[in-house]
Amino acid sequence: MFKLIPRENVSPVLSLLGPLFSVGFTMLIGGILFYFLGVDPFAAIKMIFWDPLMSETFSTYSIPQIFIKGAPLILIALGLSVGFKANVWNIGAEGQYIMGAIFGASFALSLYPLESIMIFPTMVLMGIIGGSLWSMIPALLKVKFNVNEILVSLMLVYVAEQILALASLGFLRNPDGAGFPGSRNLSQYSSASNSELIMGTGIHLGVLLSLLMVVFFYVLLFRHSLGFKIKLLGNSPKASGFSGDNPNKLIFLCLTLSGSLAGLAGIMEVAGPAGQINIDFNVGYGFTAIIVAFLGRLNPVGIFFAGLVMALTYVGGELTQFMLNLPAAAIQVFQGMLLFFLLSFDLFVHYKIKLKGNK
Template sequence: MIGGYALVQRSEVSLKSIMLVPLVTFVLALLGSMVLFGFLGAPPLEVLYRLLIDPLASAYNISEVVIKAAPLILIAQGLAIGFRAKVWNIGAEGQLIIGAVAASVIPITFPESQNILMLPTMMLAGMISGAAWAGIAAALKTRFNASEIIVTLMLNQIAVQILYFLINGPLKDPMGFSYPQSVSFPPVAMYPLLSGDGVLRANASIFVVVLLSIVALIYVTRTFSGYTLLVGGLAPSAASYAGFSAKKAVWITLLIGGAAAGLAGVGEISGPIGRLQPSLSPGYGFAAIIVAYLGGLHPVGILLAGTFMAIVYVGADGAIIDVGLPPAAPVIFQGMVLVFYLASFALVQYRIVRIQPEARA
């Protein structure tokens, strides 16, 4: 209701227009970034080439896209289940960290182990501990009605401090000259690489991610509890009518989200990083929120959105080196994508109508 205009929700939003949103976002973000990059003195077309084409132009770059996409998609799939039910888990970053820290205890305790069960055990440990960390928010929400938004936000900050404490103390490599990092993990703690030559870093974790995306798809479209979570978001009463209490929805969605983020944490330490260190994630937990939204909170959409974001990330690193883009540019681009998405999403959902003067009370 600004300037005599208001948005009125369309009674029916066609599937076609929903599909249009990412496309509009994409075009707007590209235009916006061309203006921005041009302003920063980088040739816009060159930058576009680096951002979108170059990341797919070599086996190495594609492998990097896979590495980057895996955690984004995994976390976003978990978060989307919660977001659909209007459970606001903003704490994936902390859940990722806790998952990684807990899982890292195994290879740090048995650095010489050759037991092939180590990685599966770590994955389990990561999921359980990530879920447990998110479970704190679920418990406080269901027992005390404490906002999960605030609690998960706070738990992010606390998780970082726990990581710092442990990596400067018990989990530190005793032979590492007291630098804050753990021993390198043994091969059995690592995801197997997809190519044997050691050049490409992409590893088997992507299969886990794709598999879980399929599970998520089946869960939300084919199962009763997935359906109720979908309904639960729309109206609490509808969810309870379907025999599914609001409390249960809070627990299930937070535990799933936490487990997914924890597993993503294992993917980082058992993948590209190969040890525990103070910086585990360049904000995957927050970027995954963007991915979840960009993917329309739908498992297939998230798969596409995660891949797109990964392409842009990898492309941005190239653009920084090759065309002199400032390192802040990809961050701004990320923010821009989300802003445009939110705006264009609103525009397909609502119609702009002129309000008659007498209608304004």
């Protein structure tokens, strides 16, 4: 049999190879899955990973789409990764994303049709506040009563979805919308619209912010003492306590930080690509961001690329839906598989494997 020997230092080469191998394995097993679904595996894999980037017919639309879909994933995953490092598990980002959107949109729509240059920045701020308030519930319960943050943050996703339904059918419903569910379209309200920065691409402020946040988190984690404290809390809670850090403060910070970013992603989305608050506003970015955080090895730069790869599977997945009739859920399976391979591959990053000779 084999024996595991812990590595003294995590191998940097292997920790980079892990995500690459995982993507490769996912393509392989995913291809087999596609075969059983009656879809040509080579065509499907090519359409997911290659065509959005290289095909002349699709790429002019697809490449900006990758950034648009990647932005919320990157924003949310950056926030989550900080918590994951500290062993603080916010898995309710989907709810914080919804609440950010509702908070921000409610503020802007309450002022409609007033036009002012102050509306947009205040609306974004309200979005961030909405997300962070929602994440403050599990944070306070964790810190005050030691309630499991995983379960509370997740339960709040379902509550947020109901609030979203309330908003789209009730308090935010468009009064001029002929009774259809959904709010006014923010893109038709110029003071609140998160309009595109580059004409015809749909690239909006959120994409730019996601890039800035990568830099911000890089500095925070690797150049600031807070980053060290967070990692210490995750790796050795005892040492963290001895060094005088208050774990409760760090836990609270990790949760509200990730909530704020999810809220930011939410308001950017509702004022930009989505346009309005509606029942089907959330599409699972908050959950996919968990995979993005791991695919990026909880490293800001890694998360940036991971977010783009994951966005590629979304964009490519949509293509396969239209062109090859592949069911939408196949992409979710694909993403779940990717996370399995990633987590499994960590074994080789953290341990050396030795074959034991026959005794």
